[in-house]
Amino acid sequence: MAVLKALRRQPVIPLALLTLVAVLALSAAGQGLIARWIATIVVGGFVLGTLIQMIREMLRGRFGLDVLAIVAMVATLAVGEYVASLIIVLMLAGGEALEDFAARRAKRELTALLERSPQTAHVVTTEGEGDGELVRDVPVDEVVIGDLLLIRPSEIVPVDCELLTEEVSFDESSLTGESLPVTRTAGETVLSGAVNGTHIARARAVRRSADSQYQQILALVRQAQDSRAPVVRLADRFAIPFTAVSLLLGGIAWALSGEAVRFAEVLVLATPCPLLIAAPVAFLGGLSRSAKDGIVLKGGAVIETLSRVRSAAFDKTGTLTRGRPALVDVRPAAGFTAAEVLGLAASAEQYSSHALAAGIRAAARDRGLAPETAEDASEVATNGVMARIGGRTVVVGKPAYIASLVPEFARTDLVAGQAAAYVAIDGRHAGALVLADAPRPESPGVVAWLRDHGVGQIVMLTGDTAATADPIAEQVGIAEVHAELLPDDKVRLARDLRPRPLMMVGDGVNDAPVLAASDVGIAMGAKGATAAGEAADAVILVDSLAKVAHAVEIGRHTVRVALTAIWIGIGLSVALMIVAMTGVIPAVVGALAQELVDLATILYALRALRGPLTPERDFAAQAPEKAAAEGRPAIRG
Numbered sequence: 118m119a120v121l122k123a124l125r126r127q128p129v130i131p132l133a134l135l136t137l138v139a140v141l142a143l144s145a146a147g148q149g150l151i152a153r154w155i156a157t158i159v160v161g162g163f164v165l166g167t168l169i170q171m172i173r174e175m176l177r178g179r180f181g182l183d184v185l186a187i188v189a190m191v192a193t194l195a196v197g198e199y200v201a202s203l204i205i206v207l208m209l210a211g212g213e214a215l216e217d218f219a220a221r222r223a224k225r226e227l228t229a230l231l232e233r234s235p236q237t238a239h240v241v242t243t244e245g246e247g248d249g250e251l252v253r254d255v256p257v258d259e260v261v262i263g264d265l266l267l268i269r270p271s272e273i274v275p276v277d278c279e280l281l282t283e284e285v286s287f288d289e290s291s292l293t294g295e296s297l298p299v300t301r302t303a304g305e306t307v308l309s310g311a312v313n314g315t316h317i318a319r320a321r322a323v324r325r326s327a328d329s330q331y332q333q334i335l336a337l338v339r340q341a342q343d344s345r346a347p348v349v350r351l352a353d354r355f356a357i358p359f360t361a362v363s364l365l366l367g368g369i370a371w372a373l374s375g376e377a378v379r380f381a382e383v384l385v386l387a388t389p390c391p392l393l394i395a396a397p398v399a400f401l402g403g404l405s406r407s408a409k410d411g412i413v414l415k416g417g418a419v420i421e422t423l424s425r426v427r428s429a430a431f432d433k434t435g436t437l438t439r440g441r442p443a444l445v446d447v448r449p450a451a452g453f454t455a456a457e458v459l460g461l462a463a464s465a466e467q468y469s470s471h472a473l474a475a476g477i478r479a480a481a482r483d484r485g486l487a488p489e490t491a492e493d494a495s496e497v498a499t500n501g502v503m504a505r506i507g508g509r510t511v512v513v514g515k516p517a518y519i520a521s522l523v524p525e526f527a528r529t530d531l532v533a534g535q536a537a538a539y540v541a542i543d544g545r546h547a548g549a550l551v552l553a554d555a556p557r558p559e560s561p562g563v564v565a566w567l568r569d570h571g572v573g574q575i576v577m578l579t580g581d582t583a584a585t586a587d588p589i590a591e592q593v594g595i596a597e598v599h600a601e602l603l604p605d606d607k608v609r610l611a612r613d614l615r616p617r618p619l620m621m622v623g624d625g626v627n628d629a630p631v632l633a634a635s636d637v638g639i640a641m642g643a644k645g646a647t648a649a650g651e652a653a654d655a656v657i658l659v660d661s662l663a664k665v666a667h668a669v670e671i672g673r674h675t676v677r678v679a680l681t682a683i684w685i686g687i688g689l690s691v692a693l694m695i696v697a698m699t700g701v702i703p704a705v706v707g708a709l710a711q712e713l714v715d716l717a718t719i720l721y722a723l724r725a726l727r728g729p730l731t732p733e734r735d736f737a738a739q740a741p742e743k744a745a746a747e748g749r750p751a752i753r754g
Contacts, residue, residue, distance in 0.1 A: 129163065129210040130207065133163075133207045137203045137207065139152070140153075140200060143155070144200075152199070153197070156199035156200070156202060157194055159203070159206070160194055160202045160203060160206055164190050167186060167209075171184060184356075185360050185363055185384070185387050186209055188364070189205055189385050190202050190205050192367075192381040193381045193384075193385060193704055196377050196380075196381045196704075197378075198378065198381055198704040201381070201708045204385075204705060204708035235257050235275040235276075235331065236256070236257055237254050237255065237256060238256075239252050239268070240265065240267075241266065241267050241319070258326050258327070260275060260276050260322050260325065262322055262324065262325060263321060263322060264321070265281075266319070266321070267318075267319060268319075268320060269313065269317055270313055270315050270316060271312065271314075272312070273309075273310060273311070273312055273313075274308065274310065274320075275309060275329075276309045276323075276324055276325065277306060277307070277308050277323050277328075277329040278306070278307055278309075278321055278322050278324075279305070279307075279320060279321045280302065280304065280305050280318065280319075281318075281320055282303060282317075282318045282320070283302065284300060284301070285300070285301055285316055285318040286298040286299070286300050286316075287299050287300075287301055288312040289310075289312075298314055299311075309329040309332070355687065359687060360387075362691065363383070363384065363387035366383050366387075366694045366698060367383040367694075368380065370383050370698035373698075376700075378704070379697075379698070379700060382697045382704045382707055383694050383697045385704050386693040386702070386707045386711055394715065394719055394722070395679060395682035395683050395685075395686055395718040395719065395721070395722045396679045396722070398722040399678045399679035399682055399722040399723075400417040400675060400679060400725070402675065402723055402725030403672070403674070403675030403678075404416075404417070404420070406675070406727070406728070407668060410667055410730065412656070412658070412667060412668050413655065414668070415653075415655065416654075419654045420675050421672070422636055422672070423620070423655075423668055423671070423672030423673070424672040424673040424677075425618050426620045426637065426669055427571065427572060427573060427616040427619075428573070428574040428575070428576075428615065428616055428617065429572050429575045429619070429620045430575075430576050430577070430578050430619060430620070430621045430635070431564075431576070431577050431578070432622065432624060432628050433579035433581055433585075433586055433589055434579070434581065434624075435623075436622050436641055436662065437557065437577070437593055437595075437662070438554045438556055438560075439555070441475060441476060442476045442553060443554070443555055444476055444477060444480035444550060445535070445553050445555065446551040447459050447548065448548050448550075449547065449548035450527070450545075450546050453542065456484070456486060457542075458542075458547050458548045459477070459481050459550065460481055460489075461509065461511045461547075462477055462511065462513045462538065462540045462550060463480070463481030463482075463486060463488055464488045464511065465491065465494065465502050465503070465504035465512070466502060466513055468491060468494035468502055468504060469502040469513070471502070471538075473538050477538060477552070489506050489507055491506050492505040492508075493505040500514050501513055501514015501515060501518045501538075509542060510543055510544070511541070511542055512540070512542075513538050513539070513541075513550075515539070516537070516539050519539040519540070519541050519546070522541055523541045523545060523546045525546050526539070527546065528549075529549040532588070535551055535552065535553045536551075536552050537549045537550065537551050556589055556592050558737040559661060559662050559737045560593040562663075562736030562737060563665055563666050563736050567665075567669070568594075574614060574616065575595055576597040576598070576599065576614065577599065578602055578607045579598070579602060580600075580603065581600060582600055583598065583600040583601065585600075586598050586600040587600075604630045605630070607630070607631040608630050608631050611635050612634060618636035619635050619637075620635065620637050620665075620669075621635035622639045622665055623640065623641070623653075624640060624641035624642075628640070628652075629652035630652070632652045632654075633652040633653075637655065638653040639653055639655045639656075639665055640653035640655070640657065641660070641662075642656040655668055661733060662736075663733040663736045666731060666736065670730055671728075671730070674725065674728040675725045678722060678724050678725045678728075679722065679725070681721065682719075682722040683718075685717060685718050686714060686717075686718040689714045689717065690714060693710055
């Protein structure tokens with residue numbers, strides 16, 4: 118079945134095969150003239166089609182390699198080597214078929230995302246005024262924010278949603294490349310495209326389908342598939358010198374031997390399949406490789422630019438840092454323990470929407486402190502939360518708010534970049550919880566890796582104050598910091614940065630202008646930063662800065678493979694042409710040998726699908742050692 122599909126896509130192959138069999142049979146039967154006319158008509162038709170395509174390309178300003186194929190076919194017909202001319206037709210058509218196969222193989226990771234797009238959602242509604250529930254299947258586009266969803270085992274999450282079930286395991290490999298199941302707990306966001314594990318899950322929709330993570334990824338994938346790789350144009354630029362060398366070698370062979378057939382024997386080995394096929398196959402492999410690693414690159418031009426990056430600029434919050442404050446210290450007041458203060462504060466913060474609340478809850482969970490249910494709870498907007506827990510009154514909030522409630526309040530000392538949530542228990546000052554948006558553990562390693570791999574200029578562009586930005590920059594190893602910037606300030610600074618090309622990495626809506634203005638913009642899109650993702654050239658689907666280094670690695674590896682494949686094709690073709698000048702390679706044998714050259718270049722180009730990537734754990738593990746070696750403060754976990 119697959120063979121039939123391939124033949125339907127390349128009808129020239131069966132036509133050329135049937136013609137070749139007929140020509141050989143007629144020649145064996147002594148009907149050489151008829152055989153020659155049949156071959157001439159079939160090859161002539163193929164030459165005419167190729168010539169029309171070549172003229173169209175020239176009218177677009179592109180001189181391609183098709184002229185060599187045309188000259189080779191005409192030359193072999195002219196000297197009576199019509200069997201060789203049919204083999205050239207087969208070779209060119211077969212090369213296109215091999216390219217089609219290789220392209221489909223290389224795009225497998227990309228198309229897998231498109232094929233798995235969720236189509237329906239199970240929406241739960243109450244039935245009448247009783248306790249019964251009704252589950253309706255609706256098209257995923259009709260899900261609205263706030264809908265209660267039922268996700269059955271092994272089903273795809275239809276839209277981005279907030280998990281209501283206490284604990285559920287999801288397969289997020291199609292989104293992040295993480296092969297192991299990921300456990301999500303109640304209150305966490307589950308992205309569309311994740312696959313539910315073995316238990317039924319309930320969740321509440323937080324985005325419509327068009328705005329959800331999976332649909333954003335699909336849009337990026339379609340963009341990536343439709344792009345044309347720049348190294349294909351680089352291969353075209355080889356056309357004129359390669360054509361000139363080939364014609365020169367063929368002409369010299371003809372002149373020295375005095376036989377026109379020698380010209381044809383050389384030219385059959387100059388057909389351009391290796392150059393035409395190698396580059397696009399390698400670039401499609403690079404796109405597929407990056408998608409599998411959780412990075413969507415919007416086309417081959419991005420791959421080439423990434424391979425040449427010489428400067429890098431980073432946003433701070435959400436890029437070099439996690440973008441969510443984490444607990445760094447618990448400072449209990451006299452008469453209270455750290456566990457007591459954190460546990461009760463986390464229980465009260467269940468009922469708060471403040472930015473610091475999530476970090477407090479996560480810290481308690483990591484320390485095994487289970488949250489208690491409040492008998493009563495209320496939030497005082499912008500000030501704090503008050504809850505009655507286990508018969509005790511717990512208040513968590515701003516210093517001024519806590520000071521107004523307790524007589525003996527005391528502020529705690531903070532350094533730049535830190536914030537504190539103060540706690541009162543039963544009318545007494547209980548202490549403070551210190552939080553900070555600390556650098557990602559992998560950030561110093563990524564910055565050091567870029568610097569060690571030819572990215573000489575690395576800067577931070579942030580809207581935060583210098584007092585907040587400088588300590589983070591020092592910890593991750595960035596010496597040049599531009600703080601308190603507006604979006605247009607970032608664009609101006611990025612435009613002036615040298616050397617080029619410049620890579621900008623950011624995550625927020627305010628980063629969209631500078632991402633679009635940079636030579637290559639990379640958006641940290643794991644949290645659904647839609648505006649940044651649309652403006653960027655690449656989107657990282659995993660919440661890890663290590664993928665930035667991976668993107669550069671993939672770009673360099675892909676371009677290296679593409680160029681090597683091109684030179685392999687050129688080298689083998691020229692070597693065989695030189696041998697053919699002596700007359701030891703008949704035209705038919707030469708045409709068959711060129712097919713092996715095609716196969717060699719395609720197989721090498723497929724190496725872009727593989728290749729070593731620095732393990733993510735290495736970026737985090739080497740960060741303290743690298744910082745110490747450079748005399749910078751090391752991050753301590």
